[in-house]
Amino acid sequence: MFFLVLIYISATSSLWAAQTDSLLQALNEVIAEKESFTEAKEERIAAYHRALRSGNDHNRFQILQGLSEEYKTFIYDSAFAYTIRLQQEAYRLGSAEKIAYAKVKLAFILLSSGMFKETLDSLATIRVKGLPDSIRMDYYSILARACYDLGDFDRDRFYTPIYIAKGNAYVDSARSLSKPGDYAYLYLNGLKSLKNENTAMALADLTELLDSYTLTHHQLAVTASTLSYYYVLHNEPEKAIDLLAQAAMADIRSATRETSAMSALAELLYKKGDILNAYNYIQQAMEDAVFYGARQRKVQVGSILPVIAAARLTNVEEQRRMWLVYSTAITLLSVLVIVFAVITYKQLKKRKVAEKALQEANKIKEEYIGYYFNVNSEYLGKIEAIKKAVEMKLMTKKIDDIRFVINDINLKKEREALYNSFDKVFVKLFPDFVTIFNSYFRDEDKVVLKEGQLLNAELRIFALIRMGIHDTEKIARILDYSINTIYNYKARIKGRSIVPNEEFEKKIMMIHAL
CATH class of the missing domain: 1.25.40 (Serine Threonine Protein Phosphatase 5, Tetratricopeptide repeat)
Incomplete structure (x- = not known):
């Protein structure tokens, strides 16, 4: 049962992470349309x-x-x-x-600009009695928000509860002027519950608004942003991030520049370790704060922007080091391809010369194949030119060019190509190798190659031995196997052979090239 719970949690987390990535992608697309x-x-x-x-x-x-x-x-x-x-x-x-x-x-x-005293002074000049319900409801709602914001600003054990209590009273007055079940009633009820740590009630009201009501962009942004605070309190940052992403998209679509959703989203993503998105969003938040022109919002965004910017610089340095590693790998593969091309070209030329001097050519070819594989351990000194080219791209900040090349790297495919090249060269030099090798076994134990296959793993081990590479460790390194795997292959082959074990490798060495 415990393992089932773990599997469920893991699956749920994966699904939520995928949903978050999708929402952030959608947000990035909306940001691209911001100007419209x-x-x-x-x-x-x-x-x-x-x-x-x-x-x-x-x-x-x-x-x-x-x-x-x-x-x-x-x-x-x-x-x-x-x-x-x-x-x-x-x-x-x-x-x-x-x-x-x-x-x-x-x-x-x-109030939106953070001018609390001026807000309260303006409202103090209003005689509420006799005004329409709509104006009175807005009046009490703004007073409630002002008190709650002052409580959040003070964060004082003595004064904050006083402001919360006043905010509660103003919310009650505003709710009494709204219809139960409409947007204003449910939102105010959810806000009050959240401020008074009645989180279950807040979750119910605010979730109902998001799930069951047709909201304007502004209403959606305010509701989603407020509900995100619930998930922050309950240490569920992924859900908070999703809600803030929705709020940020709604703010952009309504061309709202006085917003806190984008900066709050950036802060959560920074804590999560998503530095790139965090930096992009905090830049958007600062752009909006400057555009709107309220001092309080610029101060709020400015307090977190340097922290995220510093983390981004650190992240860029780490990525630069990683790109250097990748560029080295690319360089190595490039040099390997060049070496293979040169070797193949030279071999073809030597094959033509071999007709005139067969004995001498056989000796050259046998030594050459050994060099063909050992050269892989010596190529580090030959990559300087390509490394400089990659470094030049980094210096000119053409980082995407490097990423595209890296994404095309397939080490498994390159290794298979290496083996295939070796097989072709070896079989050309020892065309009877497989036939003679199979003559050392009974019919039922002979090696049967698949269609299009020149050598398999077992044959390749003894092909290297024929080339004079007897060191098991070196064979394991060339073929990317463990030493134990090489020992097991050799033992299994020798065990099936009709040739005595101690004579088997001598027989292999007697197989001649062309």
Whole structure:
């Protein structure tokens, strides 16, 4: 049962990791389209500006309201300026309801920029009694958020509980003005539960919003970001990362620049060890903070950015060392291919000369095959030229060129090609080797090669012995086997032979080349 649980946990973790990778890939794709979402928002803002310049005082408040709404999570200075103008227009119209509405909107913008005192001062000038429920609900919601944020900022054993208690009271007031079951009611309920460590209730409400409600991009971002805090508290970073990735995508699609999801995601990925994505996302977060222009957000992002940037530099150095290792491997393989080509070319030339001097050629060929395999241990001194070329790519930062070459390396395939080349050369020099070798066995014990096969592992061992390589350790190294494996092969072959064991290798050495 214990092992079944382990298997289940392992499978679940793998599936969650795959889901996380998929979400991060989706986020990267959305980031690539970020400019298009920004352009769409700027077009909406431009339309409001054109309407404002038309001089139609009848719709002036609605136009300023639209501009304030578009700018509030986009650019702080513009949001502040147009909300002040909205407030001035409300005073010009003499509407207490519109004045209160404008002050609530201004408080939201001030709070988003971290100006807690100014937020509370703005809200303190509002007479709530007699206002519509929608304005009153926003009023209490902003007060609740301000108190909760102050509690998080202070992190003091005395003052934080006071701010939490005040935030709870304001949440209760806001909820009383919303309909049970709608977005505002469930979100406020989940937020309050989370702040008061009633995590089970928070999980239920916020998960219900994500799973069962059709949310706007902004609502999705706020809800997913808030729920991620639950999983951080319960030490489930993968789930928190997934939610923050969803929140970040929703923020980008709504062209929201006043956001905390991207920086929180970067911090979790940094702790997880995903430095590359962490660095990319913290850069995005800083870009958004600078674009929005709120001091508090720039300070928050700026506190973690140097840490992630330093880790990235360290990671780049480690990757550079790894690329050097890979480049060395590539160089070795390249030199090996060149050596094989040169050796094959020279051998063909010597085969032609061998017709005139057969005895001398046989001796050269037999020594040459031994050199053919021993050269692998001497190629390190011959890779300097290619190594310099790889280092040049690193110096010119053409790192992708190296990665593409590395990805094409198949050591198993290269080794098989090495063996195949050896087999072809050996069989050409000793065309009767397999026939004579099989004559040392009964019919049922003879070596039967597969179609297209020139030598197998057993024949290759004794082919090397025929070439004068008797050292078992050296044979094992050439064929990439253990010494015990070579001993076992030799013992098994000799045991089946009709030739006495002590005579078998002598018989092998008597097989002549062309």
